[in-house]
Amino acid sequence: MLRFLDAGESHGKAMISIIDGIPSNFNIDIDFINNELKRRQSGYGRGERMNLEEDRVEFLSGVRGKNTTGNPITMVIYNKDYENWKEIIGKEPKSEEKIVVPRPGHGDLVGYFKYGTGDIRDTIERTSARETSIRTAVGALCKEILKELGIEIRSKVHSLGNLYDDAVDIYDDTIYGKINKSPVRCYNAEVEKGFIKKIDICKEQGETIGGSVFLSIKGVPIGVGSYSQWDRKLxxxxxxxxxxxxxxxxxxxxxxxxxxxxxxxxxxxxxxxNGNIKRKTNNCGGIEAGVSNGENIEIKVYIKPIPSIKKDIGTVDLRKKKETSTRYERSDVSAVIPASIVLENVVAFYILREIMNKFTADEFFELKRSINYYRGTVYLR
Known part of the structure; x- marks a missing residue:
């Protein structure tokens, strides 16, 4: 079974993951993974930390040369910003240094009471979206493997606030090229201007803004997932x-x-x-009864505004036990654009895991032969 754990904190030394179950003899293109990390860091409305970090992954185990060995794979991304934080992160804080004012909408308050360390900083370090850097790296490795198996994952920004981009065929390379060149990852040039204007206004007002992402997964064969048990539905x-x-x-x-x-x-x-079974429409989004039906798997994902804002809203001081105004922690104006890249790679892990659950293999070419044979014979049943 394909699985992974990740560890690390936003301003700690590094983000780390251990992945178990990747088949042997897959030739890794590390530039592909690093490019996915670069895509995650780009986009209009990103915060100043993106100017500090230049995420690159390093393999510590499970890879020999460029080939996977079948052993657990350890991946690490070092945090450059750690140098600016090591005096804070590396010591026990004094009572007056502890953060006790939670930001509404973040994990601050629940983490403070759940783990009881007395310092919201400990919660911030793990709930931060910085964690998605290592999840993107894990997913990018899975995405590479899926591409070799004929499965492709693409995305675009669907909306920002109350503005919506055009519905387009993102598997048209010309169209998708335009989306990837857009600083807000949308197709319509006028909508792009509107998105940028919304982000600029929010930045001036000390606000953040949410929206939605369109995800599409092409090439998943019919029959992945299962309705036989509730927890196996794709x-x-x-x-x-x-x-x-x-x-x-x-x-x-x-x-x-x-x-x-x-x-x-x-x-x-x-x-x-043309001798193949198809659908006239794809309203179900490529999945019926928890099983892929051979059409593109299409998903819209809705993302809230980032909770760390400069504009004052009400909260409480947990030490003084009185109402106060929220505090600001460095953040982006909108998470929607980078989230589109993160989500591509997050779903890549789960798609590969379910592919490997159906086509069990220890070695990559064995996996590829199995899925190709299945594709060629499934409709002959």
Whole structure:
């Protein structure tokens, strides 16, 4: 079973992961992984920390030369900003140095009471979206493997505030090239200007803004996932992974939130096209009864505004036990743009895990042969 743990703190020495279950003999392109980390750090509205860090991954085990060995893989991303924080992170704080004013919407208050360390700093260090750097690296390795198996994952920003980008075919390379060149990862040039203006206004006002991301996974064969048990349903598994990303508050598969559609128009009619089974539409988002149906898996992910804002809102001082104004911790204006990259890589891990659950293999070429044989014979049953 493919699995991983990650560790590390926002201003600690490094972010680390150990991945178990990656098949042997896969040739890793480390530049691909580092480019995914670079994509995560780019985008309009990013905070000043992105000017400090230049994330690059290092392999400490499980890789010989460029090839995976089948052993557990250890990946590390060193935090450059640690040098500016080591005197704070590396010592026991004095009572007056402890953070006791929680930011509404963050994990500050719940972490303070759950773990009882008496310092919100300990919660901040782990709840920070900095954790998504190592999850992106893990997912990028999985994404590389999926690409070799004929499975591709792409994304775009769907909305920012109340502005929505056009619905387009993101598997058209010309269209997707334009999206990737956009500082806000959208297609429509006028909408791009609107997104940028919204971010600028929020920055001036000491505010943050949320929005949504469109994710699409192409090439997953029919039959991945299962309805035989509730915890094996593919959409449930993907939801679990997506909801674990900081700031995510809702998920939609296909057009599941279009309440105007009736059964006769929502359900995707099945047709034969050039000898293959296809769907006229994809309202279900590529998953039925918890199992992939061969169409693109399409998901919209809704992300809240970042809770660390400069504008004053009410909170409490936990030491003095009285109401006060919130404090500001360095942050971006919007998490939506980098979240689109993070989410691509997060879902890559879960898709590869479910692929490997169906096509069990210890070695990469064995895995590739199994999935190719299945694709060629599944509709002959």
């Amino acid at each position: 959409d449930a598994i993907l939801s679990y992974g997506i909801m674990s990303v900081q700031g995510v508050k809702a998920i939609e598969f296909g057009n599941g939130l279009d309440l105007n559609l009736r059964g006769s128009t929502f359900n995707d009619e099945i047709i034969y096209e």
